[in-house]
Amino acid sequence: xxxxxxxxxxxxxVSPPTLADVAERAGVSRQTxxxxxxxxxxxxxxxxxxxxxxxxxxxxxxxRAARNLRTRSSQLIxxxxxxxxxxxxxxxxxxxxxTLVDTSADAGYHVLLFPGDNDDPVGGYDxxxxxxxxxxxxxxDTYLGNPQAVWLSEHRAPFVAFGRPWDHPDATHPWVxxxxxxxxxxxxxxxxxxxxxxxxxxxxxxxxxxxxxxxxGWLGAMHDAGLPTTGLASRVEDLVQSGAGxxxxxxxxxxxxxxxxxxxxxxxxxxxxxxxxxxxxxxxIAVVGFDDSQVAxxxxxxxTSVRQxxxxxxxxxxxxxEDLLSHLxxxxxxxxxxxxxxxxxxx
Amino acid sequence: xxxxxxxxxxxxxVSPPTLADVAERAGVSRQTxxxxxxxxxxxxxxxxxxxxxxxxxxxxxxxRAARNLRTRSSQLIxxxxxxxxxxxxxxxxxxxxxTLVDTSADAGYHVLLFPGDNDDPVGGYDxxxxxxxxxxxxxxDTYLGNPQAVWLSEHRAPFVAFGRPWDHPDATHPWVxxxxxxxxxxxxxxxxxxxxxxxxxxxxxxxxxxxxxxxxGWLGAMHDAGLPTTGLASRVEDLVQSGAGxxxxxxxxxxxxxxxxxxxxxxxxxxxxxxxxxxxxxxxIAVVGFDDSQVAxxxxxxxTSVRQxxxxxxxxxxxxxEDLLSHLxxxxxxxxxxxxxxxxxxx
DNA sequence: CAGGTGGATTGGAACGATCAAGGAGTCGTT
DNA sequence: AACGACTCCTTGATCGTTCCAATCCACCTG
Numbered sequence: 001x002x003x004x005x006x007x008x009x010x011x012x013x014v015s016p017p018t019l020a021d022v023a024e025r026a027g028v029s030r031q032t033x034x035x036x037x038x039x040x041x042x043x044x045x046x047x048x049x050x051x052x053x054x055x056x057x058x059x060x061x062x063x064r065a066a067r068n069l070r071t072r073s074s075q076l077i078x079x080x081x082x083x084x085x086x087x088x089x090x091x092x093x094x095x096x097x098x099t100l101v102d103t104s105a106d107a108g109y110h111v112l113l114f115p116g117d118n119d120d121p122v123g124g125y126d127x128x129x130x131x132x133x134x135x136x137x138x139x140x141d142t143y144l145g146n147p148q149a150v151w152l153s154e155h156r157a158p159f160v161a162f163g164r165p166w167d168h169p170d171a172t173h174p175w176v177x178x179x180x181x182x183x184x185x186x187x188x189x190x191x192x193x194x195x196x197x198x199x200x201x202x203x204x205x206x207x208x209x210x211x212x213x214x215x216x217g218w219l220g221a222m223h224d225a226g227l228p229t230t231g232l233a234s235r236v237e238d239l240v241q242s243g244a245g246x247x248x249x250x251x252x253x254x255x256x257x258x259x260x261x262x263x264x265x266x267x268x269x270x271x272x273x274x275x276x277x278x279x280x281x282x283x284x285i286a287v288v289g290f291d292d293s294q295v296a297x298x299x300x301x302x303x304t305s306v307r308q309x310x311x312x313x314x315x316x317x318x319x320x321x322e323d324l325l326s327h328l329x330x331x332x333x334x335x336x337x338x339x340x341x342x343x344x345x346x347x
Numbered sequence: 348x349x350x351x352x353x354x355x356x357x358x359x360x361v362s363p364p365t366l367a368d369v370a371e372r373a374g375v376s377r378q379t380x381x382x383x384x385x386x387x388x389x390x391x392x393x394x395x396x397x398x399x400x401x402x403x404x405x406x407x408x409x410x411r412a413a414r415n416l417r418t419r420s421s422q423l424i425x426x427x428x429x430x431x432x433x434x435x436x437x438x439x440x441x442x443x444x445x446t447l448v449d450t451s452a453d454a455g456y457h458v459l460l461f462p463g464d465n466d467d468p469v470g471g472y473d474x475x476x477x478x479x480x481x482x483x484x485x486x487x488d489t490y491l492g493n494p495q496a497v498w499l500s501e502h503r504a505p506f507v508a509f510g511r512p513w514d515h516p517d518a519t520h521p522w523v524x525x526x527x528x529x530x531x532x533x534x535x536x537x538x539x540x541x542x543x544x545x546x547x548x549x550x551x552x553x554x555x556x557x558x559x560x561x562x563x564g565w566l567g568a569m570h571d572a573g574l575p576t577t578g579l580a581s582r583v584e585d586l587v588q589s590g591a592g593x594x595x596x597x598x599x600x601x602x603x604x605x606x607x608x609x610x611x612x613x614x615x616x617x618x619x620x621x622x623x624x625x626x627x628x629x630x631x632i633a634v635v636g637f638d639d640s641q642v643a644x645x646x647x648x649x650x651t652s653v654r655q656x657x658x659x660x661x662x663x664x665x666x667x668x669e670d671l672l673s674h675l676x677x678x679x680x681x682x683x684x685x686x687x688x689x690x691x692x693x694x
Numbered sequence: 695c696a697g698g699t700g701g702a703t704t705g706g707a708a709c710g711a712t713c714a715a716g717g718a719g720t721c722g723t724t
Numbered sequence: 725a726a727c728g729a730c731t732c733c734t735t736g737a738t739c740g741t742t743c744c745a746a747t748c749c750a751c752c753t754g
Contacts, residue, residue: 272647300619
């Protein structure tokens with residue numbers, strides 16, 4: 001009665017019904033309606049039914065801001081969108097974000113994107129945290145020297161990382177990661193099973209722990225098979241040209257019959273070199289990439305590639321977030337998932 | 348004084364300072380602090396300086412929930428994440444989302460992702476709208492028969508569409524789109540300038556208005572140049588194989604020297620056919636794709652491709668949103684942007 | 695039949711901000 | 725000296741929800 005009702009048919013923008021509106025119409029108190037929504041067990045079945053019907057009728061949905069204010073939680077998870085950079089295949093993130101949005105919605109959370117600034121890597125976090133705009137963060141860039149995880153820990157902000165705390169082995173925050181070594185081992189063993197013995201590695205510079213991890217998988221599989229690796233490894237920048245160059249050198253100097261690469265980008269370089277030399281991928285020389293990117297799938301000669309279980313990563317992250325936010329003792333601090341191999345014509 | 352202060356050094360999670368805390372410390376009233384944040388002009392320079400200093404000192408940031416409740420706005424923009432679908436190159440969206448996040452942050456908004464459900468395309472919108480969780484939406488899938496735009500209009504929800512209302516020419520909501528015809532015209536004229544006269548088209552099925560739009564650009568440019576087009580056009584599914592097949596048929600029957608494609612995916616198919624036939628892309632046969640996707644950039648023989656000005660689209664959308672939300676008369680209802688051509692080795 | 699018990703429901707008070715008035719104080723004008 | 729106008733700041737009320745404690749009521753018990 002105190003609320004403004006639409007005068008005419010409904011042309012004036014109507015403010016949505018409130019708890020009080022529903023309560024009045026249903027002949028109960030506000031709190032009872034609130035309980036019908038949040039603690040149905042507290043109501044007598046008859047009352048519950050009646051209230052629910054009115055809620056349905058009026059199309060009531062609790063006002064998010066009011067609820068957030070009272071409960072001191074926003075049901076939002078912050079995800080920083082790294083500054084745009086052309087070229088690199090971070091389209092992988094797309095798959096991850098998709099599942100993250102889906103699974104966190106199942107847990108009652110939405111995903112809030114906020115811009116990242118290279119000059120001020122923690123600015124966005126700070127703002128959202130202090131204004132209590134989000135309940136927690138998902139941090140994706142855990143590369144060397146990234147201050148975000150440390151900063152968040154220091155500020156007691158709840159967050160889960162996609163990626164191990166490489167340079168902070170004593171960090172206590174929960175994380176989920178993909179076992180890169182297991183992936184390249186999988187790739188190498190796949191090639192070994194195909195009869196290859198001279199399998200080369202093209203990876204990144206030594207200061208990338210992720211790159212070294214992936215390299216270790218190849219190295220381990222080769223050693224386990226009792227095969228030599230000297231002269232079969234190359235470390236370059238993550239560029240198509242670099243991959244092509246490395247492949248050319250390796251082919252000339254060590255005559256490998258197969259390549260395992262730290263990324264699809266490098267694998268594309270290898271394919272380019274093969275093309276120039278009139279070598280057929282898959283039949284003459286086998287190639288395996290990493291990430292199962294768009295490119296690997298669309299390339300005319302399908303590129304075999306290590307596929308990260310991003311869906312499982314997202315599920316694991318959301319589970320960890322739930323534990324974190326309900327102040328449960330975390331089931332596990334770190335979760336390491338094993339990738340699979342998407343086998344295509346290139347191997 | 349009524350608030351709980353940390354007993355020890357700061358181990359107990361401290362709730363962030365409130366307006367009242369700042370006010371007390373600065374020796375002013377709540378409202379004055381509020382004004383210092385929102386209407387600095389109202390304060391005397393001295394007071395403003397003092398309040399600002401305390402704000403800085405205490406690390407105060409307005410509580411989002413409280414502000415949202417009072418002002419009836421969330422400063423959030425909803426963006427539906429379409430159900431995941433492997434393979435198709437919607438990685439383009441990545442570029443768009445990036446800029447959208449950046450530009451909307453400049454305008455004081457954050458982007459909220461919510462999951463899309465194929466069975467209930469408007470469910471997510473409905474929830475967020477009724478719970479006043481977002482101020483507006485950005486709608487990206489405006490393909491034929493998509494009920495979202497209509498539904499949102501009917502429910503008087505503020506939104507801006509990326510894409511023209513193809514099947515509802517009398518729709519009144521603001522939109523921003525890319526002129527596909529202008530893009531393919533650009534591509535065709537580029538090829539004409541290179542001396543090509545037999546330029547083929549590979550596009551989508553007739554029921555795609557976007558596909559027909561892009562086709563029209565090629566057709567127009569050819570007509571304007573007084574060149575024949577019969578036997579030079581093909582309509583297929585948006586798959587690599589389809590593109591390869593169409594290219595093979597066209598090469599056999601009409602001997603074109605260049606291809607303009609409705610997508611990079613189709614262009615990849617063409618490149619595959621060229622590879623099989625030992626024809627060199629760029630020198631023997633020219634190929635142009637559409638979308639300037641990851642694939643076009645990473646492919647060893649760089650693929651010339653029509654590049655959508657997604658950054659400008661995002662800027663246009665945010666501008667339209669601002670007008671919409673400040674109840675200004677929209678400057679323009681629809682904004683049509685012209686794409687550019689990313690020229691690489693394939694042409 | 696008074697008193698205890700526990701389930702169902704209620705009303706007041708917060709959460710932390712902004713809105714809408716209202717009060718000091720200063721100034722110039724009459 | 726009284727007045728209004730203006731600047732600057734303060735005080736209650738309010739947004740819509742959930743928390744907290746109290747109340748009501750039916751039922752059981754000794």
